[in-house]
Amino acid sequence: MRVEGNGLTRIDDPADPRIAEFRDIKERDLAGRRGRFIIEGTVVLRMAAAAHGAGAFEIEKILLLENRLDGVRDILATVPDDVPAYVASGGVLDAIAGFHLHRGILALGRRMAEPDLDSLIDTLPKKALVVAACGISNHDNIGAMFRNAAAFGADAVLLDETCCDPLYRKALRVSVGSVLSVPYARGGSILSLLERLAERGLSIWGLSPSGQSDLRDIPPESQGIVLVTGTEGEGLPDTVMNRFGTARISQRPGLDSLNAGMATGIALYEIARIQQKI
Amino acid sequence: MRVEGNGLTRIDDPADPRIAEFRDIKERDLAGRRGRFIIEGTVVLRMAAAAHGAGAFEIEKILLLENRLDGVRDILATVPDDVPAYVASGGVLDAIAGFHLHRGILALGRRMAEPDLDSLIDTLPKKALVVAACGISNHDNIGAMFRNAAAFGADAVLLDETCCDPLYRKALRVSVGSVLSVPYARGGSILSLLERLAERGLSIWGLSPSGQSDLRDIPPESQGIVLVTGTEGEGLPDTVMNRFGTARISQRPGLDSLNAGMATGIALYEIARIQQKI
Incomplete structure (x- = not known):
């Protein structure tokens, strides 16, 4: 199981470059930017985890509200340990996203080769x-x-x-x-x-x-x-x-x-x- | 046919009290406020004009972008002359609504007695x-x-x-x-x-x-x-x-x-x- 310091990293600074892709996500949409896209919420994260590794999509990183962590433990367990997962407090997460993110669950996905x-x-x-x-x-x-x-x-x-x-x-x-x-x-x-x-x-x-x-x-x-x-x-x-x-x-x-x-x-x-x- | 000065009034001041209900319409929703509601766009205005007078709904006033007037002449012709219609330039209309109103067609509706x-x-x-x-x-x-x-x-x-x-x-x-x-x-x-x-x-x-x-x-x-x-x-x-x-x-x-x-x-x-x- 991921714990802080072991597969899970705390983010205290909204400007931390490791979570830069989640900054102001309402203002800019990543779609099409080198195949990156934003995953939001438990259900979509579960779908992304199921797709991860099957060839078409990959999860690059995960960013969670600290008190939502327990709710997605079962999903995290299916995502390889080399995919970084970050947690943050509500204040830090909202400052990163640029609005109040009540779902508290974000991930960065990447589409692999566009299918022909x-x-x-x-x-x-x-x-x-x-x-x-x-x-x-x-x-x-x-x-x-x-x-x-x-x-x-x-x-x-x-x-x-x-x-x-x-x-x-x-x-x-x-x-x-x-x-x-x-x-x-x-x-x-x-x-x-x-x-x-x-x-x-x-x-x-x-x-x-x-x-x-x-x-x-x-x-x-x-x-x-x-x-x-x-x-x-x-x-x-x-x-x-x-x-x-x-x-x-x-x-x-x-x-x-x-x-x-x-x-x-x-x-x-x-x-x-x-x-x-x- | 309504022309300026005859059934059609030009609004030059976004603060004009005659069109106060259209101010900052994104910020406040009129629904439930004494039965008033905002009508937007040609299709909904046409439905409202058809409903007007049938007992359930009434159009109280209309506010149009000046260059949209010709597109709704046929609808205006079906609305009684005692319903005020206003026209404004794009700049004035956007200042009233509080955002860029690309449809350019607004009206204030009122629901009559709530049906039992x-x-x-x-x-x-x-x-x-x-x-x-x-x-x-x-x-x-x-x-x-x-x-x-x-x-x-x-x-x-x-x-x-x-x-x-x-x-x-x-x-x-x-x-x-x-x-x-x-x-x-x-x-x-x-x-x-x-x-x-x-x-x-x-x-x-x-x-x-x-x-x-x-x-x-x-x-x-x-x-x-x-x-x-x-x-x-x-x-x-x-x-x-x-x-x-x-x-x-x-x-x-x-x-x-x-x-x-x-x-x-x-x-x-x-x-x-x-x-x-x-």
């Missing part, structure tokens, strides 16, 4: 369920997509180059750590991404209030199904709508379409049932 | 679909519930006394104005609220990952169905879980439950289909 889209596609099982997001820059929506992808057993999330990084603090938090468990790749245009999935025999369905098919009527294709979500305002580009199948979620007429995260969640729920994944 | 739970229940149709929320204090979740209630044709949203006011700025915004269109009542304990619905013959179903029935197997009761949602962490109290039917949303095992707004959305989608409302 083709190798990710190679890992997809038969009857795959994939989410493809186009232009989703809202951190809540990206987080919700990952959380729902995990809840309904999606095999991958693919983000086009205009989506935000899912490792942004808020996206990761809203995903309740699912960004660390659901395989994903990010980059390229939505059309090139979808073409590559179509070449592999996956069936592509763009979600839209004006979709041609009711979501419930999508057949359980043997190679798998890709659900494509666009932004709320713009929707999916015509190039996608004209090239692939389109599906709508039944709802009352004359209303604003559903929130992008919500639409993806309902579509995943529906297709996971059709594919007998849930 | 019993009279609201009296207005429910046969085969009603009702959402009952227990302890939902997160503004995003409350907003999402209303938006989904509108999307899937729910007849009412009932909030127990521990839920937040849905007229809070963020809740109203996230609902895309649906708080102004879906009938709702707020107050009382969740159990007393549900008992009154049960007395009227409605079938009560608590949503829970440990629910006894799969949501899809809920029969389309003739009097109607009430879906009860609790907070993510705590879930529904035992008093509710033991007294009424409970239903689960199929999902992958071993994961954190769905977000409360998301769970309500999926449940509404499913039950609206069972009731053939969508």
Whole structure:
């Protein structure tokens, strides 16, 4: 077990360079900065610890409020001893973070090599369920997509180059750590991404209030199904709508379409049932 | 048509008492203050204009960025001339609001008499679909519930006394104005609220990952169905879980439950289909 002086170091100076990455975390977001990102809270730390060492993510250091230590002992026990863990008082921790950090649990994560889209596609099982997001820059929506992808057993999330990084603090938090468990790749245009999935025999369905098919009527294709979500305002580009199948979620007429995260969640729920994944 | 000097007044001084309610709107939330609330953006203003005069809500005044005026002329035309409308430059408007208000559209709404739970229940149709929320204090979740209630044709949203006011700025915004269109009542304990619905013959179903029935197997009761949602962490109290039917949303095992707004959305989608409302 880690104790102070043995795997656990006390921080008394908010300016201590060993915890510099946690300074003023609201003001600057580490996502994209050499793959570093901020982990917050017990649940996300647990997901990060589970992912650590599996190849995609690593925990670089941990910073805890002193009275939260006992609550995460079981997680710390699963993190190798060479990952530094620091503790601080509430006053010091708040001075580091730049605001009152009531959760009291922080860690610095690092994404290892960015996965390549083709190798990710190679890992997809038969009857795959994939989410493809186009232009989703809202951190809540990206987080919700990952959380729902995990809840309904999606095999991958693919983000086009205009989506935000899912490792942004808020996206990761809203995903309740699912960004660390659901395989994903990010980059390229939505059309090139979808073409590559179509070449592999996956069936592509763009979600839209004006979709041609009711979501419930999508057949359980043997190679798998890709659900494509666009932004709320713009929707999916015509190039996608004209090239692939389109599906709508039944709802009352004359209303604003559903929130992008919500639409993806309902579509995943529906297709996971059709594919007998849930 | 309103023009300056005729139904439209220019504001040059951020301290002008006529627009005092819009000052520093991020810092103080009007919800609950004599029923006043802040309307933001074109879509919510349009919903408020549609609700104005129908008895439940009123627009008291409107404040617009000067170059947004043309975009809302059609809405203004539906608002009686005795509702004052003000315009301001970007600099003045930002100084009033206390931050950069890129939407440039504000209004002050007022909720008329709080609806009484019993009279609201009296207005429910046969085969009603009702959402009952227990302890939902997160503004995003409350907003999402209303938006989904509108999307899937729910007849009412009932909030127990521990839920937040849905007229809070963020809740109203996230609902895309649906708080102004879906009938709702707020107050009382969740159990007393549900008992009154049960007395009227409605079938009560608590949503829970440990629910006894799969949501899809809920029969389309003739009097109607009430879906009860609790907070993510705590879930529904035992008093509710033991007294009424409970239903689960199929999902992958071993994961954190769905977000409360998301769970309500999926449940509404499913039950609206069972009731053939969508």
